[in-house]
Amino acid sequence: MTLYLKNTRYIDAETLKVSSTHIAVEEGARGGISLIDSIPAADARSEDDQVIDCKGRFVTRSFGCGHHHIYSALCRGMPAPPKIPTNFPEVLEYVWWRVDKRLDKDMIEASALAAGLQMARRGVTFCIDHHASPFAVEGSLETVAQAFERTGIGHLLCHESSNRDGDEIAEKSLAEHENYLASGRPGLVGMHASITVNDDLLERSVALARKFDTGVHIHVAEDVADEIHCEKTYGKRVAQRLQDFGALESPKTILGHCVHFTDEERRIVSRSPAWVVSNVESNQNNNVGLTGYDWVDNIMLGTDGMHNDMIRSAKAHHLVCTATEGIGYDEVYRRFRNVHKYLAQFDGVGDNENNLVVLDYDSPTEITDDNFLGHFIFGLESAHVNTVIAQGRVIMADRKSTLVDEEEVFTYAREQGVRLWKKLTEG
Numbered sequence: 352m353t354l355y356l357k358n359t360r361y362i363d364a365e366t367l368k369v370s371s372t373h374i375a376v377e378e379g380a381r382g383g384i385s386l387i388d389s390i391p392a393a394d395a396r397s398e399d400d401q402v403i404d405c406k407g408r409f410v411t412r413s414f415g416c417g418h419h420h421i422y423s424a425l426c427r428g429m430p431a432p433p434k435i436p437t438n439f440p441e442v443l444e445y446v447w448w449r450v451d452k453r454l455d456k457d458m459i460e461a462s463a464l465a466a467g468l469q470m471a472r473r474g475v476t477f478c479i480d481h482h483a484s485p486f487a488v489e490g491s492l493e494t495v496a497q498a499f500e501r502t503g504i505g506h507l508l509c510h511e512s513s514n515r516d517g518d519e520i521a522e523k524s525l526a527e528h529e530n531y532l533a534s535g536r537p538g539l540v541g542m543h544a545s546i547t548v549n550d551d552l553l554e555r556s557v558a559l560a561r562k563f564d565t566g567v568h569i570h571v572a573e574d575v576a577d578e579i580h581c582e583k584t585y586g587k588r589v590a591q592r593l594q595d596f597g598a599l600e601s602p603k604t605i606l607g608h609c610v611h612f613t614d615e616e617r618r619i620v621s622r623s624p625a626w627v628v629s630n631v632e633s634n635q636n637n638n639v640g641l642t643g644y645d646w647v648d649n650i651m652l653g654t655d656g657m658h659n660d661m662i663r664s665a666k667a668h669h670l671v672c673t674a675t676e677g678i679g680y681d682e683v684y685r686r687f688r689n690v691h692k693y694l695a696q697f698d699g700v701g702d703n704e705n706n707l708v709v710l711d712y713d714s715p716t717e718i719t720d721d722n723f724l725g726h727f728i729f730g731l732e733s734a735h736v737n738t739v740i741a742q743g744r745v746i747m748a749d750r751k752s753t754l755v756d757e758e759e760v761f762t763y764a765r766e767q768g769v770r771l772w773k774k775l776t777e778g
């Protein structure tokens with residue numbers, strides 16, 4: 352099957368050059384695109400080829416999220432915690448750990464379907480998720496994977512291993528990674544953060560990642576408490592601890608946040624092939640502090656479960672990092688697009704150039720070959736996403752999913768949300 356996009360103004364995601372062209376989009380996880388002068392006549396096309404007239408709309412590569420927690424999808428409007436948190440460890444204890452302990456398979460499925468649909472609406476076709484469900488570990492990653500696929504979203508998943516709920520659950524989490532990765536699924540080996548991961552779990556997680564030629568995915572120095580705990584318990588900073596266990600050796604490793612690094616930790620990580628993910632809105636929401644990232648090349652952006660909108664993440668990153676490091680528009684965009692560079696390490700994962708958005712972007716000013724970044728920072732919004740193509744397949748057409756019944760997905764999510772909230776109020 353070839354999908355033809357007729358009459359586009361194509362914005363090349365790398366050069367940012369704009370060209371009036373038609374596009375032939377190849378289907379599949381390894382598919383590409385070609386810019387063509389004319390659409391083949393009907394008798395020269397296959398029966399299952401599809402032509403969409405874009406009527407001069409802008410088309411560009413779709414977006415990817417470098418760090419998400421789709422298990423938070425049912426939390427919007429949930430009951431207040433029993434105690435209002437006054438610091439980040441209390442945010443975890445009274446909010447997120449109370450939620451993730453109560454998740455079951457249906458809630459996980461509903462969360463992934465709802466988040467997948469919301470990502471698709473916003474032109475986000477790939478999600479690197481960090482999943483936590485300590486009392487519903489077994490099979491949870493496959494549940495998330497299948498729900499994402501039903502909504503058309505590509506994925507790189509992991510489970511949040513931790514010693515916070517005891518050794519038995521840590522074992523189950525390791526086993527879940529082993530089973531999921533052994534089944535041939537692409538993924539990472541997830542850990543919560545240094546503060547809840549003991550030496551044994553850290554060592555075995557790194558070994559497991561090595562066994563499957565992948566990386567680890569862990570929160571690092573998100574709050575100062577992670578560093579204080581590490582210095583007190585292990586006599587070293589978090590980046591040093593990770594380096595000592597070999598956790599920074601893989602270019603597939605993802606370190607979330609890295610807010611409270613010393614200069615030495617910045618040196619350790621910037622000299623390693625590991626990737627850093629910035630989530631500035633989450634950092635503000637949790638009041639953990641803010642930082643700049645001008646010390647590291649391998650950096651991408653995420654949402655950290657706050658929402659599903661990567662254009663919003665890029666704009667927030669611009670505002671924060673203008674203050675923290677004087678970032679330029681080009682560097683915001685580079686970090687926004689770096690997720691593709693990271694994902695290119697995973698053959699066949701489904702983040703090729705045949706992932707596209709068609710934008711209803713009607714600007715009061717011209718878009719030229721050298722001013723797209725101004726439009727990206729100040730004009731473009733996810734509300735402009737009209738049609739979304741993932742792995743050469745239309746997954747949203749005119750703002751509606753072509754794959755799932757949206758009302759059905761949200762009805763299911765609301766039902767599961769009510770179940771979750773009831774469990775939360777029952778203690």
Ligand SMILES: [Zn+2]
Pocket residue numbers: 418419420481570607655656
């Ligand atoms: Zn996170």
